[in-house]
Amino acid sequence: MSAPPPYPGNEKGMPPPNPAYPQQAPGPAQYSQPAQYGQQATTVVVAQPAYTVVQHFRESPVRIKCQFCQADIVTSTYYETGTLTWVACFVIAIVGCWIGCCLIPFCMDACKDVVHQCPNCNQQVGRYNRM
Numbered sequence: 738m739s740a741p742p743p744y745p746g747n748e749k750g751m752p753p754p755n756p757a758y759p760q761q762a763p764g765p766a767q768y769s770q771p772a773q774y775g776q777q778a779t780t781v782v783v784a785q786p787a788y789t790v791v792q793h794f795r796e797s798p799v800r801i802k803c804q805f806c807q808a809d810i811v812t813s814t815y816y817e818t819g820t821l822t823w824v825a826c827f828v829i830a831i832v833g834c835w836i837g838c839c840l841i842p843f844c845m846d847a848c849k850d851v852v853h854q855c856p857n858c859n860q861q862v863g864r865y866n867r868m
C-alpha cells in the first residue's frame with residue numbers, strides 16, 4: 738500500500754518569512770499623532786487680586802489679615818442677635834409657645850450671628866450671618 742501520507746512532512750515547501758519585511762520605517766511613525774503642533778495649551782494665568790480676599794466667616798475664629806491694622810491675627814468671636822434670632826423667635830411664637838419660649842433663640846448661640854473681631858484693634862472684621 739503506497740498511499741501517500743496526507744501530511745507530507747517535508748517543510749521544504751513552506752516559504753520562509755519574508756526577510757525583506759519592511760520594519761515600519763521609524764521616521765514617519767512619530768508624526769502619526771494628531772497634529773497638536775499649532776495649538777499649544779494656553780495656560781491662562783488668572784491674576785487674583787490680592788486685596789479682595791474672600792473670607793468666609795463661620796462660627797469658629799479664623800486667621801486673617803486685619804484690614805484695619807494689617808496685622809496677621811486670629812479673630813475673636815462673639816455672638817450677637819441676628820436675623821435668624823428674630824426669625825426663630827417669631828416662628829416659636831406662631832407655633833404657640835407664648836410664655837417666654839420665643840425668647841429661647843436669644844439665649845442660644847446657634848441662632849445668633851457670629852461677629853469676628855480683631856483682637857489687636859478691636860475692629861469688627863467680619864460677620865457670619867446665619868440667614
Ligand SMILES: [Zn+2]
Nearest residue numbers: 803806855858
Ligand atoms: Zn486689627
